[in-house]
Amino acid sequence: xxxxxxxxxxxxxxxxxxxxxxxxxxxxxxxxxxxxxxxxxxxxxxxxxxxxxxxxxxxxxxxxxxxxxxxxxxxxxxxxxxxxxxxxxxxxxxxxxxxxxxxxxxxxxxxxxxxxxxxxxxxxxxxxxxxxxxxxxxxxxxxxxxxxxxxxxxx
Amino acid sequence: xxxxxxxxxxxxxxxxxxxxxxxxxxxxxxxxxxxxxxxxxxxxxxxxxxxxxxxxxxxxxxxxxxxxxxxxxxxxxxxxxxxxxxxxxxxxxxxxxxxxxxxxxxxxxxxxxxxxxxxxxxxxxxxxxxxxxxxxxxxxxx
Numbered sequence: 001x002x003x004x005x006x007x008x009x010x011x012x013x014x015x016x017x018x019x020x021x022x023x024x025x026x027x028x029x030x031x032x033x034x035x036x037x038x039x040x041x042x043x044x045x046x047x048x049x050x051x052x053x054x055x056x057x058x059x060x061x062x063x064x065x066x067x068x069x070x071x072x073x074x075x076x077x078x079x080x081x082x083x084x085x086x087x088x089x090x091x092x093x094x095x096x097x098x099x100x101x102x103x104x105x106x107x108x109x110x111x112x113x114x115x116x117x118x119x120x121x122x123x124x125x126x127x128x129x130x131x132x133x134x135x136x137x138x139x140x141x142x143x144x145x146x147x148x149x150x151x152x153x154x155x
Numbered sequence: 156x157x158x159x160x161x162x163x164x165x166x167x168x169x170x171x172x173x174x175x176x177x178x179x180x181x182x183x184x185x186x187x188x189x190x191x192x193x194x195x196x197x198x199x200x201x202x203x204x205x206x207x208x209x210x211x212x213x214x215x216x217x218x219x220x221x222x223x224x225x226x227x228x229x230x231x232x233x234x235x236x237x238x239x240x241x242x243x244x245x246x247x248x249x250x251x252x253x254x255x256x257x258x259x260x261x262x263x264x265x266x267x268x269x270x271x272x273x274x275x276x277x278x279x280x281x282x283x284x285x286x287x288x289x290x291x292x293x294x295x296x297x
Contacts, residue, residue, distance in 0.1 A: 011181050012205050016212020017219070019174040019186070019258075024220040024227040026167025027160055032231025036157040038280075038287035045157040047164040054168025055175070055262040062176035063266050071183070078183035080267070083254070086274050093253020094260070096245050098279030102286030104242025105232045107257040108250060109188040111243070112210070113217030117228045124236055125243040132247020133193040140251070 008074050020113040026051040029114045031105025031121070038102050157231065175263055178209075187259020188213070189250035233294060253279070 027033040027047050036045035071077055101107050106114065106125045114122035175186035182205070195206050221228040234242075250256040253275055255264060260279075264272020 008181070008205070009208055011177060012208040013212040013215075015174045015177045015186070016209040016214075017216035018170055018177070018212075019188075019209075020213050020216025021220055022167045022170030022172075022174060024167070024217070024224060025170060026164045027157075027227070028167070029217070029221075029228045030157070030231050031234070032229075033157045035232055035234075035287050035291075038284045039291040040284070041288055042291045043157070045159055047157070047160045050161045050164040051168035051171070052261060052265075054165040055172040056168075056265050058169045058172030059175050059179075059262055059266045062172070063179065066176065066180045069180075072179070073181045075182045075184075078179070079185075080183070081185060081254075081264075081269070081271075084269075084271055086271060089252050090254060090271060090275055091278055093249045093251070094275040094278035095253075095282045096249030097253055097256060098249075098282030098284075099286045100242040100245030100249060101257075101279060102283040103245065103290070104234060104239045106239075106242065106246065107188075108192060108246060109213065109256075109258055111246070112188070112192065112213050114221070114228050116214040116217035117221030117225075118218075119221075119228065119230060121230055121232075121234075121236060121239050122228075125239050125246075128240045128243030129247035130192070130243075132244040132249075133189070133251050134196055134247075135244075136193070136248045136251035137196045 004074065011074070019109060022055075023110050023113050026054075028107070028110040029122075031110075031114075034105040034107075034110075035102070171258070171262060175258070175266075185259060185263045187255045187263060189247075189256040190254070190259050193247075193251045234290075249279075 023029050028051060033045055034048065036043060037048040104125050106122060108129060111122055111125045111129055115126035178184045178186045191206050191209050255275060260272040260275040265276060
């Protein structure tokens with residue numbers, strides 16, 4: 001992302017602001033609304049399904065057009081995920097995330113955006129989420145060091 | 156009680172989809188919040204600045220929109236600070252272990268028709284619903 005640093009910076013920052021606006025308008029920054037979506041037994045609010053539909057349809061239409069290009073506008077290549085394996089880490093991680101989502105009513109984006117409003121609850125959520133991510137990094141780094149020791153890469 | 160807001164939620168979703176489209180069109184990147192933010196801790200040279208800028212945009216956007224529309228950020232849940240702190244740890248660790256969250260797997264992954272993302276979405280929707288339903292029953296009983 002170094003072709004035109006100022007333009008790149010403005011676009012990335014603007015995309016972050018736009019994302020926060022989408023979250024706020026969609027209702028995802030109201031933890032009670034998220035919980036009312038996840039718990040259909042106590043006055044179900046299905047609104048958040050519409051967030052998924054709006055987001056996926058928009059991105060799906062645009063995705064097909066964008067990928068006709070040989071490369072992105074301000075980077076040399078598309079960096080899309082290539083993994084296809086349904087690993088234990090994927091299942092356990094997603095399961096833990098879901099429990100935390102249903103418990104607190106925040107997923108990562110809304111938690112951060114709401115924390116910036118200065119309210120205590122999302123600020124506590126965001127701080128402990130960052131701690132959880134940091135703990136994962138320490139644990140993951142240690143795993144990789146152990147794997148490297150057990151199977152030294154030749155050459 | 157939350158009111159059903161299909162139009163606002165759909166438009167909100169469209170804006171999120173547009174943000175993801177901008178990141179793809181300009182930088183060829185997937186817009187997964189947990190990946191973008193979690194990757195800050197790796198501090199890889201040349202890979203830190205854009206993550207920090209996107210996160211800053213998300214935070215500044217959160218601040219500005221909370222001033223424009225406090226109602227959109229109303230704390231309407233009954234959860235206490237302790238459970239919310241535990242929720243943060245689970246979300247932080249879980250999204251990194253599972254390589255994504257509602258944006259990366261939910262919006263971007265399902266857009267690419269990734270089976271891996273579909274499995275992740277079904278898993279976190281199921282455990283999220285189970286948790287919310289159980290806590291809802293406990294709350295109703297208490």
